[in-house]
Amino acid sequence: MSPRPTAPEPPHTTPSQLPLRFGYGTNGLADLRxxxxxxxxxxxxxxxxGLxxxxxxxxxxxxxxxxxxxKVAQRLAELGLTATxxxxxxxxxxxxxxxxxxxxDPDAGDRARRVALLIRAVRVAADLGAHAVHCFSGTLPAGTDEDTAWKRLAESLAPVLDAATATGxxxxxxxxxxxLLGTLDGFHRLRRxxxxxxxxxxxxxxxxxxxxEPLSPADCVREAAPWLRHVQIEDMRRGVxxxxxxxDGEIDFPPVLEALAATGYQGLTVVELPRHSHAGPEHAERSLPFLRGAAAPASPRPDGPVPPPAAPVAPPGEPSAAPEGRTP
Structure with a gap:
């Protein structure tokens, strides 16, 4: 396994002065090589x-x-891209x-398969020089009480955290x-x-x-700041x-990005549109100017607020994006 490459911080620069760094998730570009x-x-x-x-x-x-x-690490270096x-x-x-x-999962062997995948992902991340490895808990299995599920989650993550510690x-x-782990409160329970x-x-x-979350997105950023290692971003509506x-949603992005910049966070902020791969290149093209505009100083702005990007039109024969609804 190759050592994790590190990039020196620019001289005479404080974290709060550094611009946010934007990425796009490959799960929203699934139709591309x-x-x-x-x-x-x-x-x-x-x-x-976000790979x-x-x-x-x-x-x-x-x-x-x-x-x-x-080969992917070499290609990322050639293109000047970093990864999560x-x-x-x-x-x-x-x-x-x-x-x-x-x-x-109730079956210990099945849980072990997920653990092995996450450990493998940590090793891949180390070889790519990635910022972090993302994961989630999974849904509560039928017939399993929450206390048992939390115990399984903590026990399953222990060897993954060992690998993360070893690789940095x-x-x-x-x-x-x-x-099971669906909110910031859940993250803090796992942490404890x-x-x-x-x-x-x-x-x-x-x-x-x-x-x-009961807090606004900007307040969530401030509350989560000490533990932030990866950020995903998209629009969304309350309760859906x-x-x-x-x-297309309800989020006021300039305060969110202002709060994120104020934390000094320097990982990637990755656009997460997994149901929009049929128009992935168009969404990627529209998303970056929107985020850069929303991250610019909010006042004064002679050109007014950041307008929403124009909705892409699906090419003939392409499906429209299927909504995720309320299911994970």
Whole structure:
């Protein structure tokens, strides 16, 4: 395994002066070959990529993973992109169960398969020089009480955190609507149960904050700041777990990005539109100018507020984006 490369911080620069760094998730570019997706993001001016390990993009279960990872690392370097490794592929372990098996599965062998995937993702992240590895808990299995599920989650993550500590790659757990760990309160419960290990961090999804957190998205950023290791971003409406293009939901983005910049966070802020791959290049092209405009000083702005991007029109024969609704 190659040592994790580090980039020196620019001299005479404080974290709060550094601009936010934007990426786009490959789970929203699933119809593109990985090399084409990376080239597109570099051409558009993104700083990095949220790389979901999946059968179409750096398959974590196919042969020669180490050599394939080296090639991706070289390509990222050539394009000037950084990465976060994401592990939310729907059917990478089980072709019949979405996100199955999970860290909460009643079968110990099935839980071990998810643990092995996450440890493999940590090693991939180290070889890519990635900022973090993202993961989530999974939904509460039928017939399992919550206390048992929390115990399984903590026990399952222990060896993953050991791998994260050994490689210097933080594990960034995401509160996911409908999952056992679904809120910031859930993250703090896990953190306490594990003894607050240094390698355990947080993936904060801005849309999820709008969907179900009692705090505003900007306040969620401020509350989560000490543990932020990865950020996902998209628009969303209150009470509906549906990832939306910017301008289609209810989030006021300038205060959110101002709060994020004030924390000094320097990982990637990754656009997360997994149901929009049919128009992925168009959404990627529209998203970056929107985010840069929203991250600019809010006042004074002679050109007024940041307008929402124009909604892309699906080419003939392409499906429209299926809403996620209230299911995880």
């Amino acid at each position: 990985l090399d084409d997706a990376l080239a597109l993001l570099a051409d558009l001016g993104y700083d990095g990529v 979901t390990l999946d059968h179409m993009h750096l398959d974590p279960l196919a042969p020669d993973l180490a050599s394939r990872t080296r 490794v994401e592990t939310g592929a729907r059917y990478v372990l089980d072709p019949r169960r979405k996100h199955g098996p999970s860290l909460l 790659i933080p594990l960034a757990v995401e509160p996911e609507p409908g999952h 149960e594990l003894g607050d290990p240094e390698a355990l961090g947080l993936t904060l999804d801005i849309g999820h904050c709008q969907c179900l 777990h549906e990832h939306l293009p910017f301008g």
